[in-house]
Amino acid sequence: MDRFKMIFQYFQSNSESVMNGICGLLALASVKIYNSLDFNCPCLPRYNMMYGMGIMFVPPIALFLCGLILNRQSVIMIEEWRRPTGHRKKDLAIVKYMCTFVFTRAMVAPVVWILTTLLDGNCFVCAFSGSVDPDKFPGFANSSSPETQHLLYKVPCKEDVLIRNNTSRKAVSRYLKCWSQALGWGILLILIILAFLARSLKPCFDQTAFLQTRYWSNYIDIEQKIFDETCCEHARDFAHKCILHFFQSMHNEMKVANFTKKSEDEEDHIHGITDKEQVNKLLKYWYQSKPPLSINYPTQRQHIKGKSNGCCLEDHKQTDV
Template sequence: MDKFRMIFQFLQSNQESFLNGLCGILALASAQMYSAFEFNCPCLPGYNVLYGLGVMSVPPLVLFLLGFVLNNNVSVLAEECRRPEGLRAKEPGVLRYMFCSMAQRALIAPLIWLSVTLLDGKCFTCAFSESLEPRRLGLNLSGALPAQPQLRRLLASVPCPDIFPQQSALSREGAVRYLRCLSQALGWCFILMMTFLAFLVRAMRPCFTQVAFLKTKYWSHYIDIERKLFEEMCTEHAKSFAKICIQQFFEGFQNEMVRGYSRCQMPKFHDFETGEEQEKLFGITDSRNMNKLLRNWHRCKPPLNVNTGVKDDAQQNGDVNPVPNKCPPPRRENIVFYSKV
């Protein structure tokens, strides 16, 4: 259990590296899922498009949502969007930065799925086999080709070599190669476009909005760290609260035993441990006050100013530029000892 706890604490302290590694694992998993996926085109008119486009769009959407689900910052973003302003105003730039950072990580696995799908060409061939024109293949045998319904059924059976008629004027091998060539061309263009777009975002953003970028990045980190520290403080308070409650329960049971056996002298608990736990409670010793504290934390978070007390005193005194309080100079005290000897 200690090893698992150490691993969990390491992942919490290196959350950004952990999320990047998780996105990489999702990307590899998406490629492995596609290689293990058994693709069976229905080869029926009207169904090929639905099946091919469904395979190309539904799994990326699932992987995109899964990337958001596995990201812990989603709850932080939702809480920050839904909370009342109170003494702390909301920053739309920080919220946009948090959402964009999560979306960038969540898009890695869907983009790899689309890239692998287009480079493989099976889904594209199944989806667009019906829209293939025989003239693209160099066939001018208009009289040898069947009528429009039969031609549509023939084109729909191009991805399936088992049901494609052998005595057809249309070359199945040529049609498959043509569609796969288009699919691979679109795949490489898609990869090039995504790579160039990522390069532009990474290279050009600091050049124009460096100050705004640093501010949004700082406050997004602050929101995440503040949430973690608040959870740690609540955990420590809950530990102390539970320890004192259990200790009081045992002490009450001990008093009952002493009343029943008056001759027995039961050992008493030490009070210094209770005093240390009382200090960790910060004066919140009942459930009503604790619920009030949690309610106030959600409704009215403290302002982002650690010198609020100094500022308020200065405003009351009419000082425009308040000077922070300085420590008083040390006083020299003389101590005299009297002896009765």
């Protein structure tokens, strides 16, 4: 169980290579899901458009949400925005960088899904078969208007008796698939050009602000992970000592079970915080009063004395985050 937990935490890390790998897996999963999808157009007026557009755009929303869930930085971005300023000033550039990082990667799988549906063309044919001009196709030109419209909606259902022997059914289907594929390749070309321009023009701009923003974005992520690890260490020692205190009257039984205190050589993570109220005050202080981003002053200790005392720290100047 611990191994799976470690793997999950590893994939939630802030490493760009890991996040790119996750986005790639989501993109491959979107293609696999689409290929295994049992596509059945209803071939009915008003429902064709709803079904075709639904298949094209509803799954990308779910894939986008999955991308946000798997990206640990999306939660950190929201927390950083809503968290009180404390000993730091809010830097909107960092939040914007996080937002760009999160949304660009979360959009990979949805874009792949949309491009796949357009290049395949079946959704497009289902959605717009009733919108083509029947005069362009001889097999529909001589029919009455209501009958023609009804036949056009039947174009995606090639096994339907009414449309199966119509000579222009394949022509309408090819016509719509050509438009769908042209649209798909056009979108793909635009995305490639934008990515090329972003890569090519990036060295032309001053990288100082970008490097600073990227550094502090990574710092916020690492700081949160180290704080969580420290809390886990403290919670483990706190629980260990509470249990030892509870079983103090059962010293002999504890010896039999080898449940004894840790040796003095082992590291103590309690740091003088010894009851629930002190822990709650410490966590509240961490959230509301961020530690200043400076290590030029002596190591500061938080003096929490009893239930009547709060967390006390010397005041420091605000530092940019």
